[in-house]
Every structure is written in C-alpha cells, then in structure tokens.
Amino acid sequence: MTTIAVLGAGKIGEALLGGLLNGGRRAEELMFTERHEERAAELTQRYGVPAVTVPEAAKRAEVLVVAVKPQDIEPVLDELAPLIGPGSLVVSLCAGLPTALYERRLPEGTPVVRVMPNTPMVVGEAMSVISPGRHATADQLTLVEDLLSCVGSVVRVPEAQQDAVTALSGSGPAYFFFLVEAMIDAGILLGLPRAVAEKLIIQSAVGAATMLSDTGQHPVTLREAVTSPGGTTINAIRELERHGVRAALLAAIEAARDRSVELGKAQQDG
Numbered sequence: 465m466t467t468i469a470v471l472g473a474g475k476i477g478e479a480l481l482g483g484l485l486n487g488g489r490r491a492e493e494l495m496f497t498e499r500h501e502e503r504a505a506e507l508t509q510r511y512g513v514p515a516v517t518v519p520e521a522a523k524r525a526e527v528l529v530v531a532v533k534p535q536d537i538e539p540v541l542d543e544l545a546p547l548i549g550p551g552s553l554v555v556s557l558c559a560g561l562p563t564a565l566y567e568r569r570l571p572e573g574t575p576v577v578r579v580m581p582n583t584p585m586v587v588g589e590a591m592s593v594i595s596p597g598r599h600a601t602a603d604q605l606t607l608v609e610d611l612l613s614c615v616g617s618v619v620r621v622p623e624a625q626q627d628a629v630t631a632l633s634g635s636g637p638a639y640f641f642f643l644v645e646a647m648i649d650a651g652i653l654l655g656l657p658r659a660v661a662e663k664l665i666i667q668s669a670v671g672a673a674t675m676l677s678d679t680g681q682h683p684v685t686l687r688e689a690v691t692s693p694g695g696t697t698i699n700a701i702r703e704l705e706r707h708g709v710r711a712a713l714l715a716a717i718e719a720a721r722d723r724s725v726e727l728g729k730a731q732q733d734g
C-alpha cells in the first residue's frame with residue numbers, strides 16, 4: 465500500500481482521485497487537500513476519500529501529488545518545506561514548474577517527478593508525460609508510471625521537453641474541443657438541428673481518433689482516403705489551407721509552449 469495525497473482537488477486533482485480509485489487503489493490509501501469546506505465534503509462523499517490539511521498530508525503520505533495552479537505553488541511549498549519527510553516523493557502536475565524549483569525550496573535530496581497529464585484522465589484516457597528530477601530514483605519513476613497507468617498512457621521524456629509537451633498534449637484536448645465546437649457551428653450554419661450536428665461531429669471525432677490509434681496508419685494516409693479526386697473534401701481542405709489553419713496551429717502551440725516557460729520563470733524569479 466502506497467499512501468497518496470492529492471494537494472489541490474480541482475479539475476485534474478479530482479480526475480486523478482477518481483482514476484486511481486477506478487484503477488484499483490483503495491480509498492484508505494488516498495487523501496486530498498481542498499481549501500473550501502463544502503467542496504471537500506462533496507468530494508469525500510463522492511469518493512470516500514478523506515480531506516486533510518497540507519501539513520497532515522506532508523506527515524502521512526508517501527506520495528504528494530501537487531495539483532494546484534502554478535500561481536498558487538508558493539504557499540504550498542511554504543507549508544510542505546518544514547514537514548516533508550525524507551521518504552516522501554513529490555509529484556508535480558503543474559504546468560511550467562521545473563523540478564529545480566521544488567528541489568530548491570524543499571529539504572535537500574527530496575525526490576521530485578514532473579508530470580504533464582491531460583483531462584481525458586476523467587475517462588481513463590489521459591496522456592501523462594513524466595520526467596525525473598535530480599533526486600528521483602528509477603524505482604520512484606516506475607511508481608509514478610504505475611500510478612498514472614491507471615488513468616491512461618504514460619511516456620517518459622527529458623525534463624527539457626516538458627514545456628513543449630505541455631503545449632501539445634497538456635493543452636491538446638482543448639484544441640480538439642475547439643475544433644468540434646466550430647464544426648458543430650458549421651452544421652448549424654448549414655441548417656442542421658443542433659442535436660444532429662453534435663451527434664455527427666462527436667461520432668466522427670471518436671471514429672477518427674479510433675482509426676488513428678487502432679490502424680497505426682499515418683494521418684496523411686487516413687486523410688487522403690477521405691479526399692476523393694474532384695470530390696467534396698478537397699474543396700474544404702483548400703479553404704482550410706487558404707485560411708492558414710495549419711500555420712495557426714503551429715503558432716498557437718508555440719504560444720502555449722512560451723506561456724509554459726513563462727509560468728516556470730515567474731515562480732522561479734518570484
């Protein structure tokens with residue numbers, strides 16, 4: 465049994481709690497911290513997991529998963545620093561925050577693993593990307609990998625790639641939701657009932673995602689199979705290219721990467 469505390473049970477923290485329980489972890493192994501009493505009570509009722517304070521979590525848990533916003537990290541580090549035990553492993557889910565920040569603020573030798581998950585964790589389909597800090601051992605990295613495997617896929621990368629990862633898969637679901645939202649609007653523009661447009665686009669998204677993951681075929685090959693000579697799809701593709709959608713995606717993801725770097729710098733300099 466490994467005791468795990470989720471510090472900050474917001475969108476990602478709650479998704480992790482639910483995923484760990486679905487994946488077979490017992491409620492007795494888990495705890496969480498939450499600032500609002502009402503929300504804490506609601507989560508305890510929903511998952512049977514106790515709410516604790518950050519100092520209690522620091523004393524009791526072997527794995528401390530930090531899931532507060534990057535801008536809220538300072539008070540959490542202040543509370544953890546004097547209490548964290550030598551056996552504790554810190555797992556940061558915070559966008560932009562480097563392991564070096566934790567290593568500088570927490571007792572010498574504290575092992576830290578940086579993780580970038582994403583919200584499909586809620587349905588057991590997360591993409592979690594993990595990188596060890598200076599003091600994390602191979603066994604600790606494997607432990608984090610095992611925990612996150614309960615809620616989706618896990619990949620290891622060097623920490624230097626984590627800002628790019630954050631822009632790509634951390635924020636990635638939002639880009640797909642944005643696209644789906646715009647395509648549903650297109651259905652409305654063409655006069656379809658909203659419920660029909662939603663059903664058509666969501667099922668097309670699920671079908672396309674399943675083809676991508678199950679066939680192993682390259683997206684270009686799959687797209688070409690839909691694009692008949694002299695047909696409808698090529699007319700749409702011409703408009704997407706004319707409006708610079710490919711370039712917009714490159715610029716958007718680069719901007720997200722830059723923001724991740726900025727978030728890390730702001731906390732390091734602050």
Ligand SMILES: NC(=O)C1=CN([C@@H]2O[C@H](COP(=O)(O)OP(=O)(O)OC[C@H]3O[C@@H](n4cnc5c(N)ncnc54)[C@H](OP(=O)(O)O)[C@@H]3O)[C@@H](O)[C@H]2O)C=CC1
Binds near residue numbers: 497499540559583
């Ligand atoms: N949402 C996403 O898609 C992803 C988010 N992340 C990262 O996960 C982290 C959390 O994001 P998200 O879940 O979206 O954000 P939320 O705002 O939903 O959750 C953060 C939670 O932390 C709580 N909190 C803040 N300070 C403390 C504290 N001192 N003690 C206890 N709880 C505290 C907040 O409480 P309160 O409501 O009172 O502020 C809130 O419940 C961020 O660092 C983000 O970068 C990573 C990948 C994807």
Ligand SMILES: O=C(O)[C@@H]1CCC=N1
Binds near residue numbers: 559630634635
């Ligand atoms: O937008 C954000 O900052 C967080 C991190 C990755 C996804 N959501």
